[in-house]
Amino acid sequence: MDEIEFSSTGSGWGPRSEVLAVGWGNSCETVRWLLPRGLLNSCPAGVASCPASSCPFPSPRSPRLTLLESVLLLGPRPTTGGMEFSELIRTGRAQAKLLRGPEAPPLRGTLCVTGHHLLLSPGPQGTSDLWLLLLRSVDSIEKRVSGDSGTITLRCKDLRVLQLDIEGVEATLDIARSIEALSSLESVITSFPFFYRPKGLRLGDAWHFHPPERYYKRVARETNAWRLSEVNEDFSLCLSYPRAVIVPRAVDDDALARCARFRQGGRFPVLSYHHAPSGTVLLRSSQPLTGPQKRRCAEDEELLRAVLAGARPGAPGFILDTRSAQAAKQARVTGGGTEAKAAYPGWKRLHRPLERGRPLQESFVRLVEACGDLEQSMDGWLSQLEACHWLAHVKEALSTACLAARGVEREEACVLVHGAEGTDSTLLVTSLAQLILDPLSRTMTGFQELVEREWIQAGHPFQLRCAHSAFSHACPKHEAPTFLLFLDCVWQLGRQFPLSLEFGEGLLLALFEHAYASPFGTFLCSSEKERCLCEVRTRTHSLWSGLNQPKVRRKLRNPLYVPNPLAIWPSVEPQSLRLWQGLFLRWIRPPEPSQVAWEKVWQRLASKEKTEGCEPTSKPQL
């Protein structure tokens, strides 16, 4: 994360001068001073003074004036349900010492809470580095006072643990309360992405990087059996689908509308992936609303018949239910259920139960707990690793995705994946299956498109699922690390096929961070509809434009990538799966010599590229 935007302001010289900054990303990487040198030198306190009138970047449109715009001018002003940010901030600043884990040296300076950030600006004698943390990324906060000082422990959503030693009891309590209040604001439109204006990016730039139309164009080149329907233009059919979905050409919009009424949340079967070599498809939907009366829906049956007809003649169909047969049956009581065999000729049902929701969240919490305990014995560690079941979930997710992929590729069958709502496990399976099958989705661009299409636009409720991470004391309501599980599975694939993914671990880590707390708007809200209502596309920046800046993109690349046109079948034996140390132990273990080694590999490859004079081509020829 190197692209950091900085600007400053202050009401005068001296101690009241305030330095404010906006960092790239939610990481609290130390902010580098990017002000023009002259300006910096003119400030005796090492703090730039920049009255609005004489500001070198006066235009509010100027992308450089991010801070003035976002934090000072707009920051305190937007209201949060009638309340101003400033009302939540009880103390402006305090002297504090920050401890960032065993390796990083402690930082001392002035601590300051703003609408969206926690800042630590080192005193005038210190270096010109500024530390900042997006408040939204605080997962839990713990305060302790003793004597005339206090300690605040911040546990972040990216699993980092920070400790702040603050002078003054009152200040400690006030800051703790401010952080608590500000980090748990639920309003979307007052969140930081709406104020974040990084240098070098233009609003609305990247929102059209990966529209559904784009994937449709690819499908249309391969087959004629599918069309792009805008039946959900006003989100009336399905709240969680995007405006345009890809459906069988033979089914008209009226039939889709009736289908939607037969599926939970209106999520009728839509195309997820077209596998050109076999001519078959991967579909996803939610459960049918068969209910106790075993209702049927002619249009729904017709739709699935049309799917089979559109594929290779005689292609079988598989319905992959991500619940157990028992659970699917039980769902009938509450109006749900599963497709009746007789009603869908040619389709065969398979059950692969995948854990989701609360058990998954608990598994995540237990794993993070286990990773935090450095003193435990070998036996204790292994038994905790076993008891948290995280790797079991990874195995289940990967093997179910393999099953779906196998159906499409080897059996040359059409596969429909659904669970209950079709917004969690379903997406996990379809997206992983595509990664296994589709070489294009393993490129940097293709993978971003996959996340955008199969997670964000497909209506995975990020706002609910990622409201809290593993440290939150609050009882989980809708939280579940389904997306993290997906990233972990991708990481396992990358470990088993180190040359076949164009992106490295860095991209996965960035996606994890940004899904939980981000200055970008990409992961905001739970559906396209909500994003439209909040005008996310016009008022926030897209993460993809941030990640695709050449400098950032270079770092996220896998230097060893060689396009591999084959399907990549992972081994899902427990011996082949590893704990994702880069994520779960990222802040716990000291920087490993192995990382140093990797950097060496990087350097070597970089110099090789230089000698080659060109980047290796990233698009496999298909």
Next chain:
Amino acid sequence: MEHIRTTKVEQVKLLDRFSTSNKSLTGTLYLTATHLLFIDSHQKETWILHHHIALVEKLALTTSGCPLVIQCKNFRIVHFIVPRERDCHDIYNSLLQLSKQAKYEDLYAFSYNPKQNDSERLQGWELIDLAEEYKRMGVPNSNWQLSDANREYKICETYPKELYVPRIASKPIIVGSSKFRSKGRFPVLSYYHQNKEAAICRCSQPLSGFSARCLEDEHLLQAISKANPVNRYMYVMDTRPKLNAMANRAAGKGYENEDNYSNIRFQFVGIENIHVMRSSLQKLLEVNGTKGLSVSDFYSGLESSGWLRHIKAVMDAAIFLAKAIMVENASVLVHCSDGWDRTSQVCSLGSLLLDSYYRTIKGFMVLIEKDWISFGHKFSERCGHLDGDPKEVSPVFTQFLECVWHLTEQFPQAFEFNEAFLLQIHEHIHSCQFGNFLGNCQKEREELKLKEKTYSLWPFLLDDQKKYLNPLYSYKSPKFAVLEPNTVSFNFKFWRNMYHQFDRTLHPRQSVFNVIMNMDEQNQQLEKDIKDLESKIKQCKNKQTDGILTKELLHSVHPESPTLKTSLCFKEQTLLPVNHALRTIEGSNPADNRYSEYAEEFSKSEPGVVSLEYGVARMTC
């Protein structure tokens, strides 16, 4: 040969151990005097050395034939189905005979002939010279000297002839001490740290019982601590759990009483004995051999086997040893019961942490020769080379290799060798193909005349050195002078490449290592080419003083290169469609050896002209 009744069986099926769909390969099974050979329909050969066979089992007859399961000491497990029960029975009986030899002379090493003449063979044996190694450490010196007390193995049969002891320890003291030590294994030098002037010494347990003491032994320990001019006290590490050591007192053995020895600090480090280790590995193999193993069963099995706990214990002991020397500047005496299992593990690992020489290919060979072979680790008994007491078999050396592997994982830049080197050594401690690991001590090896009748493994490994090089090795880095591993529990992982070495389906399909190795090779080639070109330019300059020709030379190379470069790309691309037919669902078709095919592809040397193009680019930028 008299054991072989059937030499060839056709239509034998080889089952994949982990495939859930019971996939199999059909082929022909051959039985030779030394190997079992299976050639499948793709002409792929599977060779199994008889000495590698740990267990042969004939299972109950099924409809498709008679199942024969062979477990190997290198953790290969093969499951054949022989169509006729008679054939199966014959092979079973032959293998039972062939895999357990009664006499050393029947082992493979005595018949193995790699087409070397006598002088080459002798040179091979002289490759590792321990006297040279002690010289490298800086002994003999003013404090340490070579003792000839054990010249004819009179004092201790299981020690080597050349032993280094403190200069002030006289022969009577040595003899006296050896009588007070189990099997006569008195304290001797294992490693001398030149900078710290501190020593690692090793011995066996004292015969102290509940109260016995021995003045000579006390003198010898004092002599060791006096030989360290910096620090007067020394550590005595008993690598056994305290309970075991106390139990030994009842048998007249035991441990040093701190009151009787001046300036010692006594410490237990709690590594379990060979029997615990054997059953631990047994449990581990049972768990990971299960078909369709669940994640929970795997981790609870890993935990209950205790294997990683034992590995951690050995590692912790070695770290304790290294710290005593580095931080406290103290000499350390290490012992266990007999001083040839745990003591060898701890001394050799400790030296490996302290001295970067042992992390080179040659140095690692020296380390094994010194602390394991010469000091009498009972390789033949521990590896079960001969048909002997199964209670003497134990994976002590395997544990040592695993500890080293864990270190290579934590310090990928600190080792000259790679994982393949460790696996190869492990292969050969059981193969009985070379003389190095035969016998249980130096005396026995001399009696067997191994140097005359067999070959040494080391020169063969050195010849293949390229395969075992770690591309990330940076020998210059001062960071890796002394290794300080972190033994927090999550740093210990299951060593899949050892225990599933032959289960290809479990491994990553692509190897980063090979890519880097290949790049390194390319770079070397390029640098050579640059030099060649430079010298050519010089020659041209000498001939004709105007530089136009030089430019022409460069240009003449350049235009060719683009086409050649694309051909390089194509080569990598075309290799993939060839494999097209091998795609499988779990990626677990036994024929799906994409992994190794990549490896072969990458290890091929590049066409010389391609390199030229890079060379020019280098020169111009």
